[in-house]
Amino acid sequence: MTDTAIVLRRAVYPPACVACGAMTESEFALCGPCWREAGFLAGALVCDRCGTPLPGRDVALVLCDDCLRRPRAWSRGRAALPYRGTGRTLALALKHGDRADLARPLGVWLAAAARPLLTGDQVLVPVPLHWGRLLRRRYxxxxxxxxxxxxxxxxxxxxxxxxxxxSTRALGHGGRDARSRAMADAIAPHPRRGAALRGRAVLLVDDVMTSGATMNACAEAARAAGASDVRVLVLTRALLEP
Known part of the structure; x- marks a missing residue:
């Protein structure tokens, strides 16, 4: 796109905040209030295994109480945003609001959050949807x-x-045990393409993590396919009440 075309496009469609629609100086950006509300987790003290934010700072490889109590099938994890305010708005818009265009800026934020997790031979693997839900959602x-x-x-x-x-029911409600039961045997390696994970380091990607039941199922499936290491990366990290 030429400079003239960019100017004309912005005259007709001025840049707007991806969360609230307020005018911004650049495309695919947040306005000031939405940026402050987002609470980006990069640089904050978070659990090294599930990415949940923790009080304090300057502590390396700390784990939250939940990860100390409950085994995880993956080794490390990070989230870009907490699942509240701006993060929740964007996650819901991407999943249910037909806003596939949001993937571009959100993917950049995810990549920034992924930096502590990167290894040399890593592949990114998205959490799969059941084909029926994929038909309804279209992506x-x-x-x-x-x-x-x-x-x-x-x-x-x-x-x-x-x-x-x-197909599994929506996991938006219910405690940890109910979520784990719902995901039992729901995820598996692809009969043919799953072999590509053998001997590889895997970075699982999803939009929201709450209890970690879905990620646990995916991590177990990746390890069953022969993955050498499994880490998790999510757009938003929600907190589940005990």
Missing amino acids: NQAQLLATEAGRVLNRPVLPDALIRRR
Whole structure:
């Protein structure tokens, strides 16, 4: 696109905040209030395994109480944003609001959050959707995020290495145990393409993590496919009440 075309486009469609629609100085950006409300987690003290924000600072490789009590099938994890305010607005818009265009800026933020997790031979693998839900939604938001983050990080993305063998109910409600039961045996390596994970370090990508039940199922499936290491990267980290 030429400079003239960019000027004309901005005259007709001025840059707007991706969260609230207020005018901004550049495209794919947040306005001041939404930026302050976002609470980006890069540089903050977070649990090294699940990415949940923690009080304090300057502590390396600290784990939250939940990760100390409950085993995880993955080794390390990070989130770009907490699941509240701006983060929640953007995650819901991407998943349910037909805002696939949001994947571009959100993928950049994900890539920034991923820096502590990167290894040399890593591949990005999105959390899979069941085919029925994919037909209704028309896209997998985790795959969109993984594709954009992989582009920024210059890492390969394997969008179909894992499959969701059966449809699971929405996990927005219910405690940890109910979520774990709902995900039991729901995720598996793809019968053919899952072999691409053998001996590889895997970075699982999703839009929201709450209890970690979905990520646990995906990590177990990746390890069953022969992955040498599994880490998790999510756009937003929600907190689940005990």
